[in-house]
Amino acid sequence: MEVHHQRFSVPFEYPVLFVKGAFAPGSTELEWAVTRDSPGGRHPVFVVLDAGLVAAQAGLVSAVEAYVRSHATLELRGTPLLLPGGEASKNDPALVATLHARFAEARLDRHATVLAIGGGAVLDAAGYAASTLHRGLRLVRVPSTVLAQCDGGVGVKTGVNAFGAKNFLGTFAPPWAVVNDLSLLSTLPLRDARAGMAEAVKVALIRDAALFDWLEANADALARAEAPVLEELVRRCAALHLAHIARGGDPFEAGSARPLDYGHWSAHKLEILSGHALRHGEAVAIGMLLDARYAERTGRLPAADLARIAALIARLGLPTHHAALTERSGAKLRVLAGLEDFREHLGGALSVTLLRGIGRAEEVHDMDVAIVEAAVEWLTERAGHA
Ligand SMILES: NC(=O)c1ccc[n+]([C@@H]2O[C@H](COP(=O)([O-])OP(=O)(O)OC[C@H]3O[C@@H](n4cnc5c(N)ncnc54)[C@H](O)[C@@H]3O)[C@@H](O)[C@H]2O)c1
Numbered sequence: 001m002e003v004h005h006q007r008f009s010v011p012f013e014y015p016v017l018f019v020k021g022a023f024a025p026g027s028t029e030l031e032w033a034v035t036r037d038s039p040g041g042r043h044p045v046f047v048v049l050d051a052g053l054v055a056a057q058a059g060l061v062s063a064v065e066a067y068v069r070s071h072a073t074l075e076l077r078g079t080p081l082l083l084p085g086g087e088a089s090k091n092d093p094a095l096v097a098t099l100h101a102r103f104a105e106a107r108l109d110r111h112a113t114v115l116a117i118g119g120g121a122v123l124d125a126a127g128y129a130a131s132t133l134h135r136g137l138r139l140v141r142v143p144s145t146v147l148a149q150c151d152g153g154v155g156v157k158t159g160v161n162a163f164g165a166k167n168f169l170g171t172f173a174p175p176w177a178v179v180n181d182l183s184l185l186s187t188l189p190l191r192d193a194r195a196g197m198a199e200a201v202k203v204a205l206i207r208d209a210a211l212f213d214w215l216e217a218n219a220d221a222l223a224r225a226e227a228p229v230l231e232e233l234v235r236r237c238a239a240l241h242l243a244h245i246a247r248g249g250d251p252f253e254a255g256s257a258r259p260l261d262y263g264h265w266s267a268h269k270l271e272i273l274s275g276h277a278l279r280h281g282e283a284v285a286i287g288m289l290l291d292a293r294y295a296e297r298t299g300r301l302p303a304a305d306l307a308r309i310a311a312l313i314a315r316l317g318l319p320t321h322h323a324a325l326t327e328r329s330g331a332k333l334r335v336l337a338g339l340e341d342f343r344e345h346l347g348g349a350l351s352v353t354l355l356r357g358i359g360r361a362e363e364v365h366d367m368d369v370a371i372v373e374a375a376v377e378w379l380t381e382r383a384g385h386a
């Protein structure tokens with residue numbers, strides 16, 4: 001056997017900025033984020049926006065255009081492209097083709113920037129298209145939801161849905177920069193703001209008991225989406241997320257463990273089963289409580305911790321049940337298919353994150369179907385759906 005062991009490593013780095021009013025005429029952060037490798041040059045920029053965000057913030061498109069035009073270092077290419085807000089932009093394969101076509105028309109090269117502004121779904125779709133054109137354009141994300149600012153928008157993944165599965169097509173592609181503009185959150189509907197908080201609960205549960213205490217102490221203000229607490233939640237949650245990617249030892253998820261996907265095996269399935277009536281964060285809230293009950297039943301999680309988790313989720317105005325949870329195909333709960341989808345998505349053996357306490361997680365490689373069934377029944381009874 002003749003083997004040459006090819007080996008090299010590439011350091012990744014990208015700035016994550018926290019700003020207010022990123023597109024205000026005098027603001028310089030976004031320009032810096034785009035031009036940071038050669039501030040004197042001229043940088044082509046193609047703008048992709050979330051139509052839901054644009055509908056809520058009249059004048060945003062012209063503000064972005066004016067911002068790009070007013071900086072000599074930036075060059076607007078093409079006309080800004082609006083993608084439908086939410087999961088619709090990840091469900092339609094034609095949209096990826098449209099993105100590719102518009103990038104090609106605008107003659108973007110690998111040093112050109114796709115500036116994607118919107119919720120996690122639009123960022124995922126725009127990021128996927130950007131990462132596959134010429135094997136990867138620069139992507140500057142401006143996330144506009146709580147979820148995207150604290151989770152998906154600051155990470156290294158892109159994706160769209162296909163073949164009935166979430167994120168079936170996707171890439172690991174670190175962004176060129178992320179600009180978290182906290183003022184964009186002001187128009188976010190309460191329901192979406194709360195859905196984003198589910199990811200903060202998740203990261204607190206697996207990593208940071210002090211954050212969980214803080215979430216409990218501020219639950220009422222958070223449920224009303226009051227700006228100061230929302231901003232602190234975004235900062236703390238984003239910092240934990242970034243630390244996990246940088247120091248968790250597996251930024252591109254080569255292993256099978258994926259603690260940031262706590263509660264997600266069922267959540268991804270519930271999103272699909274509900275026909276996306278459930279928001280991602282809402283499905284995660286249900287999925288986290290399901291797995292918390294499982295952990296409690298299997299002697300891992302103290303009952304008192306389970307009670308705290310259930311209470312916090314409810315106080316944040318997040319759901320703890322949905323009819324999709326009890327749908328059956330023959331005798332089998334349909335949500336259970338999420339376990340196999342999850343294993344397949346990660347590769348290798350099944351690996352599910354369960355809690356040993358608040359802020360403490362472990363990986364398990366086997367889920368007892370009867371106990372999952374009983375946990376679903378528990379959620380159903382609690383919700384009065386029995
Ligand atoms: N790439 C990753 O690592 C990662 C991680 C977590 C989640 N995600 C993905 O993110 C998606 C969910 O993203 P999300 O929770 O940000 O929601 P979303 O993108 O589905 O947006 C929710 C709604 O809010 C609207 N909207 C966005 N910003 C707004 C604003 N400021 N004001 C008013 N309306 C606004 C959108 O148009 C949409 O209708 C899911 O597809 C999920 O799979 C990806």
Ligand SMILES: [Zn+2]
Nearest residue numbers: 199264280284
């Ligand atoms: Zn998630």
